[in-house]
Amino acid sequence: MDKICKSIVFGGLAEVTAFDTTELVQKARELHKTSPVATVALGKVLSIGAYMSSTLKNDGDRFSISITCDGPIQNLVVAGNSKLQVRGYLENPDFQLEKLGSGKENLREAFGSGTINVIKDLGLKECYTGKSEVVNGNVDEDFAWYFTKSEGVPTALAMAVNLDENGDCTSAGGIIIQPLPGCPEEVLVILEDISMNFGIMDKLVAARDPHKLIDDYFGHFEIKYFDPVTPVYQCICSPLYMEGVVRAIGRGECVNILMERGSIEIKCHFCGKVYNFSKEEVVDIWQRYDKLNKK
DSSP states (O other), X not given: OOEEEEEEETTXXXXXXXXXXXXXXXXXXXXHTOOHHHHHHHHHHHHHHHHHHHHOOSTTOEEEEEEEESSTTOEEEEEEETTOEEEEEESOTTXXXXXXXXXXXXXXHHHOXXXXXXXXXXXXXXXXXEEEEOOSSOSHHHHHHHXXXXXXXXXXXXXXXXXXXXXXXXXXXXXXXXXXXTOOHHHHHHHHHHHTTGXXXXXXXXXXXXHHHHHHHHTTSOEEEOOOBOOEEOOOOOHHHHHXXXXXXXXXXXXXXXHHHSEEEEEOTTTOOEEEEEHHHHHHHHHHHHHHHHO
């Protein structure tokens, strides 16, 4: 079972979160039939999404991450909510790239240059929006930079997605370190020194024990653990949700599609489920919409 473990260290001066997202990543791999490099790319961003979902406080809070780039990934989207339901997809799931000399997947070439866009709907009048550039495509540094630049929180982040010879995910996860307001310079130096030891994250993640990962590196400091939570890959699509997509197409375009094809077919990017709306169903959708908006 996947797990997110949060802790406060140095008597409340910094937050350390470790996570195991193996099942989350493997579910995405099975749904989207991703190549090894695509699995690692999507898996890392899904792991970030799982972490973001754990930071949402209220029912109904939700977020989306969109990475647009000029590499073969093209477009990658991850979304989630306060129930820790996370989902994602990439525009080009089966592209192939040669591995680096170290044996790792070449995420730098996979992403190229691009932009990270984050939207958080926290139930306020306006959604929070954050944006930063893709720094070097390894995701860890890209999102560490995103949190630092866009959310104003200096961040150390290390993740890994380990695959077997068939491309299936055997372990995935990582650790994120963020100082809290008032954290003194000497503690920041200690946190930075500790984060330098995370270069072998693939081996640390293989143990699949987030609590131990925190304890091994921070257990000798004053530390407080919170109850772990479990993220899941869960699509929220439904016939009712897809009716909204039909309306978003627009009345005129719906007419054009029906004249050409006789029905409207919509495929969910996140889970691959196909919804087919007949002419009668589309007419009913618009009639109910008109009736509701006349009130």
